[in-house]
Amino acid sequence: MTLLSVKDLSIALPGGADRSHAVSHVSFDVEENQIVCLVGESGSGKSMIAHALLGLLPPGIAVDGGSLQFQGTDLAAISAEARRTIRGNRISMIFQEPLTALNPLKRVGEQVAEAIRVHQGQMQPATMKAKVEELFAQVGLPQPAQLQMAYPFQLSGGQRQRVMIAMALSNNPRLLIADEPTTALDVTTQRQILDLIKSLQKSHAMGVLFITHDIGVVADIADTVVVLNKGTVVETGAADRVLLAPTQSYTKALLDAVPGRGAFRASGSSSVPILEICGLHKRFTTRQGLFAKPREVVAARNVNCHVSAGDTLAVVGESGSGKSTLARIMLRLVDPDSGDILYRGTSVRNMDRRKLRDFRRKAQIVFQDPYSSLDPRLKIGESICRGPRAFGASRGEARDIAEHWLDRVGLAAQAFDRFPHEFSGGQRQRICIARALALQPEILIADEAVSALDVSIQAQVLDLLNDLKSEMGLAMIFITHDLRVAREIADRILVMRQGEVEEERLTAELFAEPRSDYTKRLLEAIPGRSFFSARLSVHESA
């Protein structure tokens, strides 16, 4: 039976937006006991649809056509009061960011109890407690009785998301809307949450509307797929059909953009290393008060690695593994506790200010967040010029260098006089690459440089980095949480966990026969892994 039927839905944007409608004429159905995936890149309008279902659209944005039939009611036409009785009851939602979706000052058990109370009325504290405990057990939280008393900050990201799911399940919803519920999580946690959602969907016989940008996730859990592009439905159908035999070129492009399927790179050079890290130790201590015991986080414990010209080393790890700290230590933006960094045999730690400045010119970094890594008040040309100018280039020379690099990374030289907010995320990341390369570095460190980008943009930026690397003979250190991306670009992969090196291997070897259990788990957690390897063999045999 059809649970939710979206027909001809249009959502109008206020004037001045980049298009008149967030989505237009979108139709799809969610059956009972089925997982429907809405997949699309950022800006495709997929979250707007979810928010429209629950009446959570931001001010100024409204449904202006079509209907949202849910069990005989049109959700677009009911009063706020009527919607409240459905919201959190027959339809519930889980959000992307589990930290901000929970009230930080309230115990998690109480938050779930509140969700139950709103729809089922008051009940005895003991009954309520048992109910919450049962829900916590269902979503696989350890020690459900004790955990009720915890505050959100005491839980890990995955546990918080489980609490959100428990809250969503508290009133036995018929439809669960999941808006990118695993995007903020580590890959192994993502795997667990996906498995959980899938098993709960089966045991509760719910309909699930799952919103994601990751086609690997789609391959893992979807029964039906709806592909969105710029607010319109490109393709829809059973998951197997759409993923294995897409009819639309956009769907094909999305599938092909998923990283981690190309041939392995062979490490070409075995020459002298440019940069060497020896026995690095770093721990952060945060004092929480005059008398409290300081908290310690180990960011690096006896880390050793090296790169040479033309070589790409990927540093892979989950959040908190110390991989970003490693990048910052390499540039001496953060000082290590012990150990050494050798640049062509000389210790970076002992360099005086002058030498350090020269070293930094040779070692450049591209950051993760394309929005915070450019000065919002400087024209981008000016941002790029600052580097060469700091090393004595004249205004005119610096401008020539900047224009050359803007052109080289695929932006027109006219981009010189524009401000960062006029560019998309992918374009900004190109600007950051241009800024780094304008100093003619020998080492390029990319700190999660493509993590914030859509898959299709990700592929373009990775290609660009690859081209530039071989053209300039750069030594590249690529920091990422995504093994698929690492596979796409790296000769060697270094797997880090809680500040320690788990293993360092050639990429092909690591994928073929991982040695450490942790690496095995990481590999197994890659979303859509089995699907993509199946797809690859189908393509090869064809």
Add this chain to the structure above:
Amino acid sequence: MSDSFRIFIRHPAGVVGLTILLLVCLAVLSAPVLYPGSPWDMVNAPLLPPGSLGAVLGTDTMGRDIASGILHGAVVSLTIGLASTAAALFFGVTLGAVAGFAGDTADMLIVRFIEIFQTIPNFVLAILLVAILSPSIWTIILAIGLVSWPPLARLTRIQVKSIAARDFVQAARCQGQGSMQILLRHVMPNALSPIIVAGSMTVASSILIEAALSFMGLGDPNYMSWGYMIGAGRTVIRQAWWASLFPGLAIFLTAIAINLIGEALNDALNPRISRS
């Protein structure tokens, strides 16, 4: 910046505030033309009600013209408001920027120093300073400046700290730019908007502190000031309400005008609010 300017000009609070402030500036300019004599001169019979011949707003207990006092008093209020805010901004922004950018030790020392000032009640300290240094326009500016900088320093510190943690600052460091250059060319321009807004509010509070000091007889005896006029009219408020009311209104309107401007600036300089 031109965007911000347009938002400011369209902001109703900004327009009202700016209009009142322009009127006050007009008063400053017109005072020597309309009332060429000294506002301290006894020009009429004492305690004339408003609307009397030759005294539009009436006269005070000594027969001094209130309208003349208000126009001439505007000079003092504006000068002291602006000059002491400039002094407070100079101290506050410099110390705050150093604290936020120079690392833990400097930060700790400066924060402790700020806290010393914050534990002393503002107004008491201002009275004390003026009383010790003998009242003159310069000591008043100094005293108000000295009690107004700590909040500005704290704001600057936290702004600089949060901007300095952003990636583009790290990128600038990697580009080989010097610390001073990074602070002045990357951090400060991005940190400035809330400081400008807080500064505009400080102008209003400085005017109020000056009025309060003059009310207590600690104003500069060479300049007519609104606070002094209220203080002088206070004893006869039941017979001659106008001697206190009009200078009080002048203070009220000027302070409100500056606060309105601050509010409009806040909206205009905050890109997130102004774009929605």
